[in-house]
Amino acid sequence: MTLAVGFAAIAGLIVFAKRSVGNARMVTALLAFLNLTAYPFALYAWRDHRRSLDNVLPFHLCDLAAVVAGFALFTRRPMLLTLTYFWGIAATTQALLTPAIGIGPPHLPFVHFFVQHFAIVAAALYILLVLKWRPEMPWWKSPLTVFGISVAYQGLALLINMMLKTNFAFASRPPDNPSLIDHLGRWPFYLFAMQGIALMLYLLLALPFRKSGSRG
Numbered sequence: 001m002t003l004a005v006g007f008a009a010i011a012g013l014i015v016f017a018k019r020s021v022g023n024a025r026m027v028t029a030l031l032a033f034l035n036l037t038a039y040p041f042a043l044y045a046w047r048d049h050r051r052s053l054d055n056v057l058p059f060h061l062c063d064l065a066a067v068v069a070g071f072a073l074f075t076r077r078p079m080l081l082t083l084t085y086f087w088g089i090a091a092t093t094q095a096l097l098t099p100a101i102g103i104g105p106p107h108l109p110f111v112h113f114f115v116q117h118f119a120i121v122a123a124a125l126y127i128l129l130v131l132k133w134r135p136e137m138p139w140w141k142s143p144l145t146v147f148g149i150s151v152a153y154q155g156l157a158l159l160i161n162m163m164l165k166t167n168f169a170f171a172s173r174p175p176d177n178p179s180l181i182d183h184l185g186r187w188p189f190y191l192f193a194m195q196g197i198a199l200m201l202y203l204l205l206a207l208p209f210r211k212s213g214s215r216g
Contacts, residue, residue: 088124
């Protein structure tokens, strides 16, 4: 039900934005607001629940993706738009399908989790369908760039996990809830499998634009 409502809301926002320039400005502002306030909302949502550094520090990929998406909508910088598209669809959609949260509705952590992740996906689809963003040419350049940044992020997350005993990017152990990672082998081998899948998804997301011009 949550997924159905969330994706219906995204579709409604995109249809509304495409009707006029004024509507597009309102949707841009709304999505930027939801993404840029995701972290303070998280701190508020978890205030009455057991909090760990994983819930307090904004180092999960979707935390970074939300900040990137918010600034991408305001600044329209090509690199931020590129990261929003690939991270939003390839990574955040997976988080929605296998949510790493053990608290259900109507509690605020549940609300925050899905609002944040749907806002990221909405931003990714919005820049594609409304802002008409396109990857750089040649078509494989953008996915390889995002892949390099993703590998660097995973390495940084692993280092932070070693220092703080956290599990950002699930680089130190699989999430407690069932997920795709459970089928990718043991640590550290699943880390390489995760990056292989990420590269494949990035390339597939860019493949439809292999004959189109660059748009930033």
